[in-house]
Amino acid sequence: MTRSRGGVRVxxxxxxxxxxxxxxxxxxxxxxxxxxxxxxxxxxxxxLPQEPTLDNYVSGWTALRQPFxxxxxxxxxxxxxxxxGNTVSCTLAAFAFARLRFPLRRVLFGVMLLTIMLPFHATxxxxxxxxxxxxxxxxxxxxxTTPPRSxxxxxxxxxSG
Numbered sequence: 001m002t003r004s005r006g007g008v009r010v011x012x013x014x015x016x017x018x019x020x021x022x023x024x025x026x027x028x029x030x031x032x033x034x035x036x037x038x039x040x041x042x043x044x045x046x047x048l049p050q051e052p053t054l055d056n057y058v059s060g061w062t063a064l065r066q067p068f069x070x071x072x073x074x075x076x077x078x079x080x081x082x083x084x085g086n087t088v089s090c091t092l093a094a095f096a097f098a099r100l101r102f103p104l105r106r107v108l109f110g111v112m113l114l115t116i117m118l119p120f121h122a123t124x125x126x127x128x129x130x131x132x133x134x135x136x137x138x139x140x141x142x143x144x145t146t147p148p149r150s151x152x153x154x155x156x157x158x159x160s161g
Contacts, residue, residue: 032049034056035052035053035054036053036056037049037051078143127142127146
């Protein structure tokens with residue numbers, strides 16, 4: 001009885017390792033190809049580059065009008081601002097609902113919960129239409145004025161609006 005369980009367990013582990021190899025191979029190939037020349041990517045079946053080069057990283061970093069570092073810094077600043085804003089607004093809302101007694105507290109708490117449960121996809125089109133009418137499409141204003149749960153960078157489960 002234990003022998004058959006051991007055999008099944010070995011087969012299960014072999015299947016898991018095989019699935020792991022199948023899933024990781026594209027990532028390993030992509031990393032390997034990043035160190036190859038363009039010709040070698042398409043004409044060599046080996047994973048190891050014959051002449052490793054970092055030219056692909058240099059050209060990828062500087063291929064656009066601005067270096068990639070500009071976009072990277074913009075992303076870091078945007079995410080940091082979203083996290084900070086979300087933390088402050090959620091902390092204030094949590095304190096208000098937990099400690100303060102005010103009229104319609106339960107109703108407003110229910111409304112806040114409903115906005116959290118509202119699917120993101122149900123709000124994205126109306127937001128875009130609103131920003132289009134305001135002339136904000138293509139500017140940073142929608143990122144600064146949209147509640148944190150509605151931005152791609154700030155969906156953490158707490159809603160400030």
